[in-house]
Amino acid sequence: MEQREHVQPETWAVMAGRGVPTVGEPLNVPPVLASNFTLGSDRSYSRDDATATWEALEEVLGGLEGGRTVAFASGMAAAAAVFDLLPVGATVALGDDCYQGVTGLADAGAAQGRWRVVRVGVEDTARWVALAGEADLLWVESPSNPLLAVADLPAICAAARSTKTLVAVDSTFATPLLQRPLELGADLVMHSATKYLGGHSDLLLGAVVAATDEHAEQLRTRRELAGATPGALESYLAVRGVRTLPVRLRQACATAADLADRLAGHPGVEVVRYPGRPDHPTHETARSFMDGFGAVVTFDVRGGAQRADDVCRSVRVIHHATSLGGVESTMERRAAIPGQTHLPPGLLRLSVGCEHPTDLWRDLDRALTT
Numbered sequence: 001m002e003q004r005e006h007v008q009p010e011t012w013a014v015m016a017g018r019g020v021p022t023v024g025e026p027l028n029v030p031p032v033l034a035s036n037f038t039l040g041s042d043r044s045y046s047r048d049d050a051t052a053t054w055e056a057l058e059e060v061l062g063g064l065e066g067g068r069t070v071a072f073a074s075g076m077a078a079a080a081a082v083f084d085l086l087p088v089g090a091t092v093a094l095g096d097d098c099y100q101g102v103t104g105l106a107d108a109g110a111a112q113g114r115w116r117v118v119r120v121g122v123e124d125t126a127r128w129v130a131l132a133g134e135a136d137l138l139w140v141e142s143p144s145n146p147l148l149a150v151a152d153l154p155a156i157c158a159a160a161r162s163t164k165t166l167v168a169v170d171s172t173f174a175t176p177l178l179q180r181p182l183e184l185g186a187d188l189v190m191h192s193a194t195k196y197l198g199g200h201s202d203l204l205l206g207a208v209v210a211a212t213d214e215h216a217e218q219l220r221t222r223r224e225l226a227g228a229t230p231g232a233l234e235s236y237l238a239v240r241g242v243r244t245l246p247v248r249l250r251q252a253c254a255t256a257a258d259l260a261d262r263l264a265g266h267p268g269v270e271v272v273r274y275p276g277r278p279d280h281p282t283h284e285t286a287r288s289f290m291d292g293f294g295a296v297v298t299f300d301v302r303g304g305a306q307r308a309d310d311v312c313r314s315v316r317v318i319h320h321a322t323s324l325g326g327v328e329s330t331m332e333r334r335a336a337i338p339g340q341t342h343l344p345p346g347l348l349r350l351s352v353g354c355e356h357p358t359d360l361w362r363d364l365d366r367a368l369t370t
């Protein structure tokens with residue numbers, strides 16, 4: 001089964017990627033631990049020919065996004081494969097608030113003379129639209145990390161439609177449940193499956209979902225040549241993670257919205273950024289095409305870096321840790337990451353997990369007050 005046309009995403013997340021039910025066989029595709037296969041079929045070596053475990057993940061995610069998925073060893077491997085599609089001398093447009101790994105990848109390639117990088121305000125739709133006719137790749141991370149700026153994907157994708165400009169959306173923060181960029185006209189959607197898709201902070205994995213077979217084939221070739229293949233256990237765990245993604249995300253988004261409102265009323269907090277709040281600069285854009293506002297909340301602690309570090313050290317339910325998208329809530333001060341000079345020093349990024357909202361609020365309130 002390849003198409004999701006007849007069922008809702010919640011159902012697809014549970015039923016896809018299992019193969020044909022066979023008497024006496026397991027319900028789930030097991031982790032296939034194989035580099036090589038007995039010759040005589042179309043599978044001989046897994047780096048070239050994939051395994052049933054990767055394919056299960058690719059089927060589930062492909063159906064959710066509405067495209068053809070190529071799984072990679074990590075989100076960065078997936079991003080690097082997209083950048084590798086560019087000809088030498090290309091122009092890449094990148095949001096001004098963007099995951100630091102991707103910024104690093106873009107800058108490293110620019111330093112080698114492989115391409116030129118142009119930075120764009122995530123919410124500067126007119127600039128993205130203008131670049132849709134000039135650049136070779138628009139790399140649109142939305143919502144952005146960590147300011148949660150939402151780009152006007154419908155307008156940007158529509159503008160690029162009639163040009164040769166490739167639009168790739170890093171949709172890690174949204175997951176396929178909150179936005180589907182391919183339906184809006186994007187060429188590629190990239191995910192760090194390390195985050196919500198895996199959902200349990202126990203693996204590294206990435207994926208690109210392509211609108212066309214041609215792009216999917218080019219990406220598979222990049223994966224093969226760079227050797228950026230997904231692990232068997234990771235792929236198995238990611239499929240298992242996606243099964244519960246709709247349930248986890250629904251809970252986490254509801255809690256995030258609740259915590260964002262409570263934080264906004266807390267005397268220890270200066271600014272709250274959550275796209276679901278009407279005071280967020282891109283709230284209206286988010287409302288216009290997203291099916292939810294996500295489960296990350298960013299806020300500035302009154303008192304700056306020192307005070308924000310204290311808050312991180314005193315939470316007990318929330319983990320003081322990087323990354324996001326797990327069932328366990330995590331929080332960190334993002335300006336402590338090298339290169340993140342555009343961020344207020346006291347900015348904390350909170351990834352809301354599946355704990356009870358009351359316990360999370362008690363934890364935050366106590367940490368902010370003591």
Ligand SMILES: *Cc1c(COP(=O)(O)O)cnc(C)c1O
Binds near residue numbers: 099170193206
């Ligand atoms: C984590 C992340 C990445 C990188 O993914 P890895 O799986 O860590 O390699 C890229 N983009 C965004 C938005 C991320 O959050």
